[in-house]
Amino acid sequence: MLEDLFKMVTTRFNGDEKNETKEFRCPRCQNSCGADELQKNMWVCPECGYHARMNARDRIAITCDKGTFKEYDKDMQTANPIDFPGYEEKIGAMQEKTGLTEAVVTGECTIHGEPCIIGVMDSHFMMASMGSVVGEKITRAFERAAEKKLPLILFTASGGARMQEGLVSLMQMAKTSGAAARLSEAGVLYITVLTDPTTGGVTASFASLGDIIIAEPKVLVGFAGRRVIEGTIKQRLPEDFQSAEFLLENGFVDFICERKSMRRTIAHLIRLHRPPVKSSAETSPTEKSSDTSSSESTSKTPKERPASKENDDNTGSSGNASNAGNANSVGKSDSAGKSDRSDKPGKSEGIFGAHKNKPGKGAGKNG
Numbered sequence: 001m002l003e004d005l006f007k008m009v010t011t012r013f014n015g016d017e018k019n020e021t022k023e024f025r026c027p028r029c030q031n032s033c034g035a036d037e038l039q040k041n042m043w044v045c046p047e048c049g050y051h052a053r054m055n056a057r058d059r060i061a062i063t064c065d066k067g068t069f070k071e072y073d074k075d076m077q078t079a080n081p082i083d084f085p086g087y088e089e090k091i092g093a094m095q096e097k098t099g100l101t102e103a104v105v106t107g108e109c110t111i112h113g114e115p116c117i118i119g120v121m122d123s124h125f126m127m128a129s130m131g132s133v134v135g136e137k138i139t140r141a142f143e144r145a146a147e148k149k150l151p152l153i154l155f156t157a158s159g160g161a162r163m164q165e166g167l168v169s170l171m172q173m174a175k176t177s178g179a180a181a182r183l184s185e186a187g188v189l190y191i192t193v194l195t196d197p198t199t200g201g202v203t204a205s206f207a208s209l210g211d212i213i214i215a216e217p218k219v220l221v222g223f224a225g226r227r228v229i230e231g232t233i234k235q236r237l238p239e240d241f242q243s244a245e246f247l248l249e250n251g252f253v254d255f256i257c258e259r260k261s262m263r264r265t266i267a268h269l270i271r272l273h274r275p276p277v278k279s280s281a282e283t284s285p286t287e288k289s290s291d292t293s294s295s296e297s298t299s300k301t302p303k304e305r306p307a308s309k310e311n312d313d314n315t316g317s318s319g320n321a322s323n324a325g326n327a328n329s330v331g332k333s334d335s336a337g338k339s340d341r342s343d344k345p346g347k348s349e350g351i352f353g354a355h356k357n358k359p360g361k362g363a364g365k366n367g
């Protein structure tokens with residue numbers, strides 16, 4: 001009996017997942033539901049739609065086609081570049097707790113049959129902070145995408161740079177951004193999916209550099225924390241500051257997509273941006289619009305009246321995005337709208353032309 005009690009106390013202290021996985025208590029609406037129910041609902045609160053944080057393995061399981069995921073650089077482990085006290089022990093403990101070697105998992109897979117390269121950050125591993133290994137794995141994912149001409153999908157989540165690696169962690173921002181630029185030059189599609197929370201050096205580098213930037217509903221996305229900013233600029237910030245919705249309104253995010261529609265939406269975007277091998281009927285937007293009825297026609301209106309009322313335009317498009325019941329219409333209308341206002345390369349024209357003229361830019365790293 002004492003043993004049982006002791007076991008209970010230690011699991012409480014260690015935050016053993018066995019305790020947590022039995023029941024999920026929603027931090028937003030305070031409703032409880034069973035772990036099974038939560039899992040069936042893709043880790044979205046059945047009551048209020050709160051998108052709970054997911055670990056990398058689960059994210060890969062609900063995103064990739066079954067059995068297609070092949071992991072890259074699985075055993076890459078961090079050193080202790082600035083001899084930070086206790087860093088190795090902390091990494092060891094995290095590895096044991098999460099079953100991961102580092103805070104990002106990268107690899108190759110298909111999504112609805114579309115081959116791509118995917119990277120998923122896991123906030124359960126040291127808040128998915130970006131150290132040398134995270135930076136290197138992300139950079140290699142970019143380089144492989146460029147080399148193989150496969151679209152890259154990155155699910156971002158991070159508390160920022162990893163302070164235990166000091167300057168080395170900050171250098172990862174430049175390194176990953178450079179890799180993103182080279183992928184863009186190679187004319188390959190790069191999609192980022194901002195999940196909760198995406199902050200600090202990750203927001204300030206590759207997370208914000210996607211050709212298409214998707215966010216899950218209500219996720220926190222920002223650079224510095226609210227209090228730091230308020231203290232610096234001596235002003236009150238809006239309530240929804242740093243939410244996905246706020247970023248959408250201000251043009252940092254292309255659209256918001258619910259988790260249940262994410263897989264379909266990503267596959268659809270990949271298909272839309274696939275270099276034309278043969279003329280396939282499914283890439284034609286008119287084809288699909290016939291089967292998605294009225295929501296389709298309303299979702300087209302924002303981009304067709306760009307000059308008239310800018311404010312309406314904003315609310316119109318965010319309205320569409322949050323009505324994300326229909327992933328097809330959301331993905332399509334907003335990605336179409338994006339190509340109007342975006343001047344980034346790697347969009348439809350870029351992807352068709354660019355990579356023919358540019359000989360292997362990403363080939364350097366491959367050794």
Ligand SMILES: [Zn+2]
Nearest residue numbers: 026029045048
């Ligand atoms: Zn809830």
